[in-house]
Amino acid sequence: MIKIEDIQNYGKQHLDSVAASATNLQSGVQAIAAAYGDYAKKSYEDTKSFVEQLSGVKSFDKAVEAQSEFVRSAYETFVSESQKIAGLYSDCAKQTFKPFEGLVGKFTPAQ
Template sequence: MVKVEDIQQYGKEHMETVVASANTLQSGLQAIATAYGDYARKSFEDGKSFVEQLAGVKSLDKAIEVQTEYAKSAYETFVAESQKIAGLYGDLARQSYKPFEGLVAKLSPAAAR
């Protein structure tokens, strides 16, 4: 037989789990937004520097060299930042569901009866 106290305790634990997950979600999304902002800022600065360099070249060969260096650098930065942001998404998913593990563990034995 289920007691009222048990139901109240379950509700309290469930609410604490939801709040913990929401706090983790908020901080994780903030970290992801910061990473996107940092990448956008760096990309803008690199593009600005590229245009300044390109404006100062005197020959076609030098223009191609500057453009090639910029393309290589932009690609490497994109790959590195993409991996960093993907890692942040993975961490966010793991941390957001972590509080629910204890709740599921408590429910699993009850469901098996």
């Protein structure tokens, strides 16, 4: 027989889980937004530096060399930052759903 206290206790646990999940989600989204902002700022600064470097080049060969270096550096930075941000998304998802693990376990039939 189900007791009212059990239902109330479950409701309180569920509410606590939802609050913890929302807090974790908020923290994760803030970390992701900060990472995007840092990447955009770095990309802007690198591009600005490249344009300044390119404006001082006097030969075609040096211009091609500078552009090749910039493209290589930009690609490496993109890959690195993409992996970092993907990890933040993964961590955010894990932390967001972690509070619900205990609740799911209560309703999973024992085998």
